[in-house]
Amino acid sequence: MPETSPTRSNNFDGWLDSYSERAHTLSVSEVRALFAVVSRPEVVSLAGGMPYVSALPKELLAKAYESMMAKKGDLAIQYGGGQGDAELREQLRDIMAIEGIHASPDDLVVTTGSQHALDLVAGLFLDKGDVVLAEGPSYVGAIGIFRHYEAHIEHVFTDDDGISPVALQEAIDRMKAQGRRIKFLYLVPNFANPSGVTLAKERRPQIIEICQREHILILEDNPYGLLYFDKPVPDALRSMDDNVIYLGSFSKILAPGFRVGYVLAPPALRDKIVLAQESALLCPSMFSQMMISEYLSVADWRKQVDTFRGVYRERRDAALDAMSEYLPNLRTTKPDGGFYLWVTLPDGIDSKAMLPLAVKELVAYTPGTAFFGDGTGQQHLRICYSYPTPERIKLGIKRLATVINLQTELIETFGKKK
Amino acid sequence: MPETSPTRSNNFDGWLDSYSERAHTLSVSEVRALFAVVSRPEVVSLAGGMPYVSALPKELLAKAYESMMAKKGDLAIQYGGGQGDAELREQLRDIMAIEGIHASPDDLVVTTGSQHALDLVAGLFLDKGDVVLAEGPSYVGAIGIFRHYEAHIEHVFTDDDGISPVALQEAIDRMKAQGRRIKFLYLVPNFANPSGVTLAKERRPQIIEICQREHILILEDNPYGLLYFDKPVPDALRSMDDNVIYLGSFSKILAPGFRVGYVLAPPALRDKIVLAQESALLCPSMFSQMMISEYLSVADWRKQVDTFRGVYRERRDAALDAMSEYLPNLRTTKPDGGFYLWVTLPDGIDSKAMLPLAVKELVAYTPGTAFFGDGTGQQHLRICYSYPTPERIKLGIKRLATVINLQTELIETFGKKK
Secondary structure, three states, rough: OHHHHHOOOOOOOOOOOOOOHHHHHOOOOOOOHHHHHHHHOOOEOOOOOOHHHHHHHHHHHHHHHHHHHHHHHHHHHOOOOOOOHHHHHHHHHHHHHOOOOOOOHHHHHEEEHHHHHHHHHHHHHHOOEEEEEEEEEHHHHHHHHHOOOEEEEEEEEEOOOEOOHHHHHHHHHHHHHHHEEEEEEEOOOOOOOOOOOOOOHHHHHHHHHHHHOOOEEEEEOOOOOEEOOOOOOOOHHOOOOOEEEEEEOOOOOHHHHOOOOOOOEEEHHHHHHHHHHHHHHOOOOHHHHHHHHHHHOOOOOHHHHHHHHHHHHHHHHHHHHHHHHHHOOEEEEOEEOOOOEEEEEOOOHHHHHHHHHHHHOEEEEHHHHHHHOOOOOOOOEEEEOOOHHHHHHHHHHHHHHHHHHHHHHHHHOOOOOO | OOHHHHOOOOOOOOOOOOOHHHHHOOOOOOHHHHHHOOOOOOOOEOOOOOOOHHOOHHHHHHHHHHHHHHHHHHOOOOOOOOOOOOOHHHHHHHHOOOOOOOOOOOEEEEOOOHHHHHHHHHHHOOOOOOOOEOOOOOHHHHHHHHOOOOOOOEEEEEEOOOOOOHHHHHHHHHHHHHHOOOEEEEEOOOOOOOOOOOOOOHHHHHHHHHHHOOEEEEEEEOOOOEOOOOOOOOOOOOOOOOOOEEEEEEOOOOOHHHHEEEEOOOOOOOOOOHHHHHHHHHHHHOOHHHHHHHHHHHHHHHHHHHHHHHHHHHHHHHHHHHHHHHOOOOOEEEOOOOOEEEEEEEOOOOOHHHHHHHHOOOOOOOHHHOOOOOOOOOEEEEOOEEEEHHHHHHHHHHHHHHHHHHHHHHHHHHHHOO
């Protein structure tokens, strides 16, 4: 994989024989490779995954900044504790309570985005060869972390109601029959990245029951739960089982530039997360934490989340309308919240191979292969509708249709490749 | 070591059999265990290591905030690239040039404090059992990271002129004779934490020559270099060898609450650091980075660093004066910059065992054992003079003298323990 990295090929590396084993697990992600493309204004990017932060009134932040600095300026720019700001952790209770979680702030650890929470937790559990169970498809950033810890990612069949309990049990049995150590089940239960699907209410206790019986830890990653379009999501898995490790984030309900996320964990594990965090970066930014804490105090943050919901609902509608209009024969998920559509391509089209053609047509997406740890996913692609305007989304999907239809015609004329 | 953790002892841990090997390397640091004590106002804390951020005029930050949000508000709260903000990296050139480093912004990676840079770099090199060479004593946070990666830390004799080239060569020969893999030399060349000593100008090329000949990477960690009291420090090791990995930080010359540091590395390694950073936390905070970038643009940051120098010079003087007055027979380093004194106790006094007695006398310090990876250091302690006022520093050292003198008397009367 290193050979494919465009940034490394012409750099002579005098330390090549010195790297650790884990250094060789790193490769340029397919999402990252797109960043250069995405930044060109003529390209409609349906890749990315960026929230539309322009919908956040900057006056709210200015108010928070002034109030924070007036009240606790010296604390905001000083080192803080490794567990995170106590006041922010107290405020997080209200946010988690919306999805039925009633927890102590003592069991929360604030982190540098929920990505770092996931990295810290994964590091505490994963030895080389350990198994992580994950939805199929699963979040690309999680796959990267699990790979970095040299874990085996076993995808579990996932449909429009989320991960399948039957398939989960089968996967567990399969891994156990192979004598492998399963460390945890990782899932994004609400408006998942990349599928957009939500784990059905009736499946939640089933998933918990299986994992309890099999003594498998659950990592519930929930950055999108509050961004529902019509009705609230079912209660979190964590609300039904205190042993679930719950990850939350401000990146989607406020802004990612602060890099503030959090993890709720049983006390013994929480202590280990704090120690791992202190080792990695001493403490999360007090400046970022206190900005968010103050924002939650001085702004009507629930109303702002509602504003975001409206923005993303309109964009989801634009995306689905455009799919019906330009690609009526393709199967796509129909998300009730969040940022993503998951599209199944006609037989014989490889989304990764098609990407350069799409970019030539001035539209970008993320190939399905990014969301699997096992090399599959070629027949899928992810559309992210959170960032472009509805008009741009429609234009992008129209362009995508041109590319897909041309591919389909080629296949019909000349037959499938390979 | 886990048994000694006060926060873990009464937590039943249902996942004890699931943790990774690396999870067992984490233990509560001696510095961290002091945090609870330090926060009591009646205790003079000479522990810690906190910069005196009250000396930073908050108007300068307000100006930076307003200017940043007016110019690039949406970018400041959005995701950024994994290498860090390009404008900030450009500005870092001027800062590094002060110590003779002329580098491309392309070779810089901005990180969540320089601690995270160190964690990322260590992770790219260290496998279990690999050797890290380090000053004796060395930075407690670095020791924690190297332990977490299960490395062996080999301390190299260090005197008032910094790490000894002769001892370095001996340590290398010793490790090689044992068949061990040396991965890098870690050092804090200026006003080191905890010793306060600076690597002499004439030793710098000698250290580089040895490491080049032995093909050993150098990690130069330099958070304090600009905080000299009389004359600037010698040019950085990195200015003499492009292969040196150089770590810098805004925590001491501006404020730690932003968690912004940086690492300068050869291109092939830089690419790996970016990938490791993206895996760990996607990107460093744009909000923090842009605040600092704007601060560097709109404020007279050199003048502010000069203000900090004055504050710390006065406190260093207060500390040394108090040492002469109350503990005239103890050997202490005499730093020309930075935050720390390194004190050698009379024979038979154990700084760790003495700490509870000191806290009873309402003074706290950091025991020398925190700064060694091999359990030594009992006869030393670190005094940090950066945070308390000169009067409080004198009071603290007076109290410390009471404790030490009582210990000395006890030893003279009853003989040494053990």
